[in-house]
Amino acid sequence: MKNLGFKILYVATLLVTVIELGFILKDSLFTDIAKLPTGVLEQVYDSPNDDRKMNVYVVKTTLGEGVRIEIEQGEEKYNIFWQTGIDTVEAKWTNNDTIMINDVPLDANDRFGYDCRRGISLFDEGSLEQNFTNFRGKK
Numbered sequence: 001m002k003n004l005g006f007k008i009l010y011v012a013t014l015l016v017t018v019i020e021l022g023f024i025l026k027d028s029l030f031t032d033i034a035k036l037p038t039g040v041l042e043q044v045y046d047s048p049n050d051d052r053k054m055n056v057y058v059v060k061t062t063l064g065e066g067v068r069i070e071i072e073q074g075e076e077k078y079n080i081f082w083q084t085g086i087d088t089v090e091a092k093w094t095n096n097d098t099i100m101i102n103d104v105p106l107d108a109n110d111r112f113g114y115d116c117r118r119g120i121s122l123f124d125e126g127s128l129e130q131n132f133t134n135f136r137g138k139k
Contacts, residue, residue: 036068036082049096052108058087066116069101071108080106080113 039059046053053072058065067089069081081101083089091101099108106114 036079039066039068042088043091045091045093047093047096047108051096054091054093054099054108056089056091069099078111078113080108080110082113082115084116 036059039057041055042058043056044053045056051073055070055072055077057068057070059068061084064085065087066082066084067086068079069089069091070077070079080099081089089101090103091099093108094100094105097108098105100106101114
């Protein structure tokens with residue numbers, strides 16, 4: 001009877017461990033740009049028709065610095081850009097639907113946004129146009 005209790009405890013512990021490892025793996029592979037640290041507000045840019053704002057934040061983490069950009073429209077806010085390893089960006093509105101970040105255009109309406117944790121950087125080696133094409137999946 002004692003051995004059966006230990007076997008049940010062993011199986012339950014193993015099951016909990018496997019489930020926990022599954023959640024850790026899911027969180028490390030599948031990123032959510034909506035769940036980012038807040039950071040310190042550095043710049044605010046109004047859209048050309050003044051209906052939205054682009055807020056640029058510098059985020060300091062234990063792994064280094066990063067830049068987060070969110071679009072704010074009334075009470076609604078959503079992240080559109082996250083890049084680690086940098087502490088400044090050149091950001092501006094080109095029209096009501098497009099922002100330029102370090103000379104790379106991003107759709108301000110795209111809630112999927114750009115997230116460096118997805119494995120593609122807009123600012124790594126190669127031309128910016130080539131990296132942007134790769135980011136959009138138009139190989």
